Amino acid sequence: MVAKKLMDRREGEIAQGKVPSVLFEKVSFDELAEEFIMDYRINNKKSLDRAELSVEHLRTEFGGMRLPDITTPHIQRYVSEL
DSSP states (O other): OOHHHHHHHHHHHHHOOOOOOGGGGEEEEHHHHHHHHHHHHTOOOOTTHHHHHHHHHHHHHHHTGGGGGOHHHHHHHHTTOO
């Protein structure tokens, strides 16, 4: 829900020619991950188990972090350590 609301707000702002707001700075990885899994459950996606497993792997690295703190170098470091 959080991610969907943020996306809808940004799309509306962009359509009006405004610069999107920076509310994403308050969103954490954990909140976004929960919304992601919730979407899989609501839509009865067959790959729910895989999505949950993937989120748990990512949570070991990014859990508790705010989205702006998850930078490209941080992601690249995580991927290189797999």
